[in-house]
Amino acid sequence: MLRVLGCYAGGGLRQETYRSLVKNVPIGCLEMVNVSGDISTYWLEFRKRWTGKHDLVTVEQDNVLTPEMLPSFNMCDEPWCVYEYEGPVNMVSRGASDRYLKTSLGCTRFSQRLQQEVPWTEFSKKDYFSWYLIDYRIAVVLGKKGYSPHIHGEVEHLHDYASDPGRLIKEDELYNEAIDKTKRDPKSILGHPGMELEDAGVAEDGSTFDNIITYTRTSEAKKAAAEKKPATGKE
Numbered sequence: 485m486l487r488v489l490g491c492y493a494g495g496g497l498r499q500e501t502y503r504s505l506v507k508n509v510p511i512g513c514l515e516m517v518n519v520s521g522d523i524s525t526y527w528l529e530f531r532k533r534w535t536g537k538h539d540l541v542t543v544e545q546d547n548v549l550t551p552e553m554l555p556s557f558n559m560c561d562e563p564w565c566v567y568e569y570e571g572p573v574n575m576v577s578r579g580a581s582d583r584y585l586k587t588s589l590g591c592t593r594f595s596q597r598l599q600q601e602v603p604w605t606e607f608s609k610k611d612y613f614s615w616y617l618i619d620y621r622i623a624v625v626l627g628k629k630g631y632s633p634h635i636h637g638e639v640e641h642l643h644d645y646a647s648d649p650g651r652l653i654k655e656d657e658l659y660n661e662a663i664d665k666t667k668r669d670p671k672s673i674l675g676h677p678g679m680e681l682e683d684a685g686v687a688e689d690g691s692t693f694d695n696i697i698t699y700t701r702t703s704e705a706k707k708a709a710a711e712k713k714p715a716t717g718k719e
């Protein structure tokens with residue numbers, strides 16, 4: 485049995501995505517949820533469906549499901565199955581082996597048994613959990629338990645990263661700054677000026693995940709960045 489969760493935010497849901505879901509998900513198995521409005525809503529909706537009673541498929545707002553994808557998941561005995569897709573252009577400069585997102589929630593199946601073996605409380609017991617960090621946390625927790633994503637192929641992803649280079653440049657600056665600081669003092673991850681550590685970087689027992697640095701700018705840093713001259717192009 486299968487449950488398909490299609491989360492989207494405000495105007496982010498693409499027509500192609502919506503049509504592909506309606507066309508390819510069996511009647512009674514699709515749940516479309518608008519998760520905009522609160523940063524934790526995605527997490528609350530996700531964990532509500534991590535019950536161990538059904539296979540759980542997540543399809544995000546800008547990925548396009550094709551007719552063979554759900555049957556491909558259904559015929560597979562692996563616990564964690566993924567259609568990968570191209571991510572941000574700066575993934576490689578940040579240490580990834582290629583530009584493909586392999587552990588996102590964009591088009592992913594978590595088996596019923598996996599949910600029984602790893603309850604959602606292992607990801608976080610808190611209600612507060614930023615939507616954009618859920619996949620990170622899940623990937624790290626599952627990885628530590630010996631699971632790895634089983635890649636079924638590639639899903640069409642409609643997000644155009646090339647259209648926001650300014651944002652990426654700024655994020656790279658932020659990222660490199662954080663990396664430098666952390667190299668000098670590993671503990672500084674918890675006290676980086678102008679940054680707050682997001683909770684995906686810290687496990688329930690307080691330990692940090694080695695290879696993941698997740699920051700969000702404090703309102704003060706955001707204000708300072710807004711006052712700075714915007715980046716004009718590539719360096």
Ligand SMILES: [Zn+2]
Nearest residue numbers: 560562565634
């Ligand atoms: Zn599989």
